[in-house]
Amino acid sequence: xTLIFDAVTKRFATGTTALDDVSLDVGPREFVSVxxxxxxxxxxxxxxxxxxxVASSGTVRVDAERLSYVFQxxxxxxxxxAARNVELVGELRGVEKQERRLRARAALALVGxxxxxxxxxxxxxxGMRMRVSLARALVSDPQLALFDEPFGALDEITRLQMQSExxxxxxxxxxxxxxxxxxxxxxEAVYLSTRxxxxxxxxxxxxxxxxxxFAHPRPPDLRHTAEFAELTGRVSAAxxxxxxx
Amino acid sequence: xxxxxxxxxxxxxxGSPTAPSRPWWRSALARSAPIAAAxxxxxxxxxxxxxxxxxxxxxxxxxxxxxxxxxxxxNPRIAGPMFExxxxxxxxxxxxxxxxxxxxxxxxxxxxxxxxxxxxxYPYAVILQTIPILALVPLIxxxxxxxxxxxxxxxxxxxLFPMISNTLFGLQSASRDAHDVLTLxxxxxxxxxxxxxxxxxxxxxxxxxxxxxxxxxxxxxxADFYFQxxxxxxxxxxxxxxxKLQMEALFTAITLTALFGVLVFSAFALADRLVVGRRYGR
Numbered sequence: 001x002t003l004i005f006d007a008v009t010k011r012f013a014t015g016t017t018a019l020d021d022v023s024l025d026v027g028p029r030e031f032v033s034v035x036x037x038x039x040x041x042x043x044x045x046x047x048x049x050x051x052x053x054v055a056s057s058g059t060v061r062v063d064a065e066r067l068s069y070v071f072q073x074x075x076x077x078x079x080x081x082a083a084r085n086v087e088l089v090g091e092l093r094g095v096e097k098q099e100r101r102l103r104a105r106a107a108l109a110l111v112g113x114x115x116x117x118x119x120x121x122x123x124x125x126x127g128m129r130m131r132v133s134l135a136r137a138l139v140s141d142p143q144l145a146l147f148d149e150p151f152g153a154l155d156e157i158t159r160l161q162m163q164s165e166x167x168x169x170x171x172x173x174x175x176x177x178x179x180x181x182x183x184x185x186x187x188e189a190v191y192l193s194t195r196x197x198x199x200x201x202x203x204x205x206x207x208x209x210x211x212x213x214f215a216h217p218r219p220p221d222l223r224h225t226a227e228f229a230e231l232t233g234r235v236s237a238a239x240x241x242x243x244x245x
Numbered sequence: 246x247x248x249x250x251x252x253x254x255x256x257x258x259x260g261s262p263t264a265p266s267r268p269w270w271r272s273a274l275a276r277s278a279p280i281a282a283a284x285x286x287x288x289x290x291x292x293x294x295x296x297x298x299x300x301x302x303x304x305x306x307x308x309x310x311x312x313x314x315x316x317x318x319x320n321p322r323i324a325g326p327m328f329e330x331x332x333x334x335x336x337x338x339x340x341x342x343x344x345x346x347x348x349x350x351x352x353x354x355x356x357x358x359x360x361x362x363x364x365x366x367y368p369y370a371v372i373l374q375t376i377p378i379l380a381l382v383p384l385i386x387x388x389x390x391x392x393x394x395x396x397x398x399x400x401x402x403x404x405l406f407p408m409i410s411n412t413l414f415g416l417q418s419a420s421r422d423a424h425d426v427l428t429l430x431x432x433x434x435x436x437x438x439x440x441x442x443x444x445x446x447x448x449x450x451x452x453x454x455x456x457x458x459x460x461x462x463x464x465x466x467x468a469d470f471y472f473q474x475x476x477x478x479x480x481x482x483x484x485x486x487x488x489k490l491q492m493e494a495l496f497t498a499i500t501l502t503a504l505f506g507v508l509v510f511s512a513f514a515l516a517d518r519l520v521v522g523r524r525y526g527r
Contacts, residue, residue: 052425069429075422079444079524088440092430120524136426 001025001063002144002178003049008058010044018044020203021058028143031170031179033189034206035235036199042182044204046146049180064143064178070150074133076121082108082132083117086139093140107139108132110169127158134166138175147181151188159188164220167192171216186235191223196231198238208238280507305492317497327482327494331501334465334478337393338509341400342461346454348401349408356409357416357442358434367413374406378464382471391472400464404457411453415446448525451517458513462506479505 003026010019018041026032034042047053048060050069076085083104090100108117111131121129130150137145147166151159169175170192183189189196190212198208212231214222222228288310295309308316318324352370356363382399389395419441427437469480477485479502486495 050429052428067429069425071422071425073420073422075420075426077423077441077444079447088426089430091440092427092432092436 001061002028002030003063003180004059004061005045005048006059006061008048008055008060010041010048010053011056017203019048019055020205022204022206023058024197024206026144026178026180028178029176030195031167031181031193032195032197033181033183033193034197034199035183035186035189035239036204037201037239038184040199040201041204042199043148046148046180046182049144050146062144066140066142067144067146068137068140068142068177069146070133070137070148072149072152074121074129076129076132076136078121081118081120082113082124082135085121085132086136089136089139103139104135107135110138110172110174111135111165125158126154127162130154130162131165134169138169138177141175142177145177145179147179149182149184152184160220163188163191167216167218186232186239187223187228190228190231190235191218196235198235207241208235210234210238280511308493308496310496313493313496314500316493323491323494323497326477327479327498327501330469330477330479330482331505333476334469334480335505337396337468337478338400338461338465340393341397341464342404342458344397345401345404345408345457345461349405349453349457350412350450352405352409353412353416353446354438354443356413357438363413370406370409373402378403378467382467386472391474392476395472396465396468396478399468400461403464403467404461407456407460408450408453411449411456412446415449416442418449419445448521451513451521455510455513455517458509459506462502462509466502 003024005022005024008019008022009017011017022045024032034045036042044053046069048055049062050067051062052069076082077088080088083101086104086107087100090103095103105114105117108114111134113128113131113135116124116128121132124132133150151162154162170177170179179192181189181192193212196210196212197206198210199205200207210231214227291307292309295304295307299307316323317327352366356366378399381402385395385398389398423441423445424437427441432440465478466480466483469478469482470484473481473484479498482498483495483502486492486498
């Protein structure tokens with residue numbers, strides 16, 4: 001398993017319990033989404049998985065040498081060009097200059113930004129900035145990629161494009177990551193994932209788990225099939241049951 | 246902070262298709278038009294007060310510009326020492342500014358490294374800022390004499406605080422997400438400083454620079470004014486002209502001082518536009 005949460009609880013110093021007895025696992029080349037209401041501790045889940053924060057009890061095991069994290073905000077450095085933002089990862093990890101340039105260029109090509117390497121973040125659209133952020137996450141060829149509602153701030157059209165882009169990247173022969181993806185959107189979760197976890201609010205618990213059997217890569221009009229509607233219906237019902245309870 | 250920074254894209258929208266590619270000197274001209282208009286306005290008011298408000302017997306209180314400058318600059322025994330004094334003061338102000346910049350950035354960098362350091366060190370900066378400089382100036386004179394070093398110290402004390410506070414604000418301006426990106430890639434403290442905090446602080450450092458530059462000019466005038474011993478700076482001459490009621494020389498010296506202040510401020514505003522405007526999209 002690439003990531004295992006075993007009976008993980010996270011309480012903050014303020015007394016709020018963000019996660020309560022959460023167990024989950026993500027296997028190699030799996031893409032798992034977590035859907036749940038706002039403030040149910042979804043982001044905490046990723047902070048624990050990445051080691052940015054530590055659990056109050058239970059264990060978090062990560063079996064990945066290289067891990068990357070995509071935030072809701074692209075979190076780019078405004079004084080650096082797109083290429084230099086992607087290169088940052090190599091700079092910090094001591095990758096030799098020539099090598100990290102090549103890798104940054106390849107990562108930008110992977111997200112369709114070959115022609116924008118020298119542009120600064122302020123010159124790029126919201127969707128393009130998010131692509132740079134994805135390139136920065138993928139440049140180290142991670143075994144585990146964590147996504148914290150990365151498309152939450154984008155408009156609907158860009159959001160659908162980015163979803164297609166991400167599932168294409170997941171299925172691409174030159175990437176090798178398992179994904180853990182946090183979202184509010186049921187259809188986004190089903191479209192991207194091999195498995196969807198439904199979380200309850202305050203304190204966060206996993207209340208349901210739904211397998212998504214469609215093969216990758218997935219065409220955009222998969223969203224309009226009856227099978228897709230049936231799965232989103234099941235996820236929504238699980239969420240609604242949780243909200244009602 | 247940002248309110249102090251003028252927008253960079255000020256190419257006037259005159260509808261001409263060549264507007265964006267106009268030569269740099271024309272846009273520089275267009276940008277300096279308001280300040281030129283303000284200077285012209287001051288000259289007009291100056292003449293109006295001289296000739297319309299003051300009676301001929303009172304006119305010595307505010308001689309018209311051409312008379313003031315004519316008398317002072319036309320007489321080498323006044324103009325010579327005046328420009329020498331201005332040069333001395335300019336050297337003090339610039340050295341004081343450089344020292345304040347280096348000290349201020351270093352102090353802020355140390356504070357930015359831990360919340361403890363900030364809690365321990367920030368009060369000293371605040372105290373330095375709140376002590377009225379005029380209370381300290383005589384003491385500085387007693388301790389350090391009345392020449393170059395003492396005057397530089399006065400400039401530094403006046404100019405230091407905006408450097409410290411703006412730099413610290415800038416060093417702390419990077420987002421939590423950006424910090425997390427560095428943490429996840431196991432950045433060292435040094436890497437975090439040079440690749441994230443310092444570059445993020447550049448716009449704020451420039452804001453501090455412009456404020457500190459203006460204050461450094463004020464600092465040297467204050468120091469000159471109080472330290473009468475030794476070679477006079479322009480502030481010393483201001484006092485001399487006042488006591489001797491040399492009104493023409495006094496107004497010329499005031500004008501030169503003001504021009505020097507405007508020049509320093511403009512130089513840093515230009516540097517700000519070139520560096521911050523280009524790389525940070527302001």
